[in-house]
Amino acid sequence: DAKTTQPNSMESNEEEPVHLPCNHSTISGTDYIHWYRQLPSQGPEYVIHGLTSNVNNRMASLAIAEDRKSSTLILHRATLRDAAVYYCILRDSGATNKLIFGTGTLLAVQP
Amino acid sequence: SQTIHQWPATLVQPVGSPLSLECTVEGTSNPNLYWYRQAAGRGLQLLFYSVGIGQISSEVPQNLSASRPQDRQFILSSKKLLLSDSGFYLCAWGAGIGGEKLFFGSGTQLSVL
Numbered sequence: 001d002a003k004t005t006q007p008n009s010m011e012s013n014e015e016e017p018v019h020l021p022c023n024h025s026t027i028s029g030t031d032y033i034h035w036y037r038q039l040p041s042q043g044p045e046y047v048i049h050g051l052t053s054n055v056n057n058r059m060a061s062l063a064i065a066e067d068r069k070s071s072t073l074i075l076h077r078a079t080l081r082d083a084a085v086y087y088c089i090l091r092d093s094g095a096t097n098k099l100i101f102g103t104g105t106l107l108a109v110q111p
Numbered sequence: 112s113q114t115i116h117q118w119p120a121t122l123v124q125p126v127g128s129p130l131s132l133e134c135t136v137e138g139t140s141n142p143n144l145y146w147y148r149q150a151a152g153r154g155l156q157l158l159f160y161s162v163g164i165g166q167i168s169s170e171v172p173q174n175l176s177a178s179r180p181q182d183r184q185f186i187l188s189s190k191k192l193l194l195s196d197s198g199f200y201l202c203a204w205g206a207g208i209g210g211e212k213l214f215f216g217s218g219t220q221l222s223v224l
Contacts, residue, residue, distance in 0.1 A: 041199075097205050100157060101157075
């Protein structure tokens with residue numbers, strides 16, 4: 001399974017944009033880039049995913065580099081409820097569709 | 112709509128005792144099912160996954176086993192718990208081939224004393 005590298009932690013102020021980076025230099029052509037987040041004492045929650053093009057949904061935006069070796073999760077206006085661990089994961093589109101989690105980025109949001 | 116149920120929410124067990132955690136999914140058929148564990152302050156570790164009834168793949172050799180007796184039921188077991196089995200256990204399901212997302216249960220916090 002290809003690996004991802006994320007900063008251990010980041011800080012943001014409430015109502016400001018947050019850019020969470022992820023490096024995945026060994027990504028293969030069939031790997032989708034997925035982002036999940038985990039609030040304290042809860043299971044992970046799907047945020048967004050993409051393959052080559054940038055993606056937007058109600059939760060966030062995903063910007064994917066042209067060479068696909070890195071990506072950035074963008075929270076447009078951070079709220080206190082966005083404080084969580086954010087995981088960037090490469091997911092093979094094969095039959096098992098299993099997710100291999102790394103250590104993620106702990107995002108702290110200051111009021 | 113689909114829902115995933117996992118119980119119990121918390122569990123305290125003595126070392127050497129057996130374990131059985133159950134997970135059921137409603138509103139879908141033939142899901143892929145997964146068991147993850149998260150030790151305190153650590154990331155999620157994939158333990159087992161299943162693509163169908165009776166089909167179990169183990170990701171990490173350990174003191175635990177998994178079974179899938181029915182299409183939407185996934186059970187995590189141990190005959191004798193170790194201290195190192197303590198952690199937050201999460202069940203998840205995905206829609207199989209072409210499925211894009213995993214949906215996680217609310218988890219079981221297991222403390223082995």
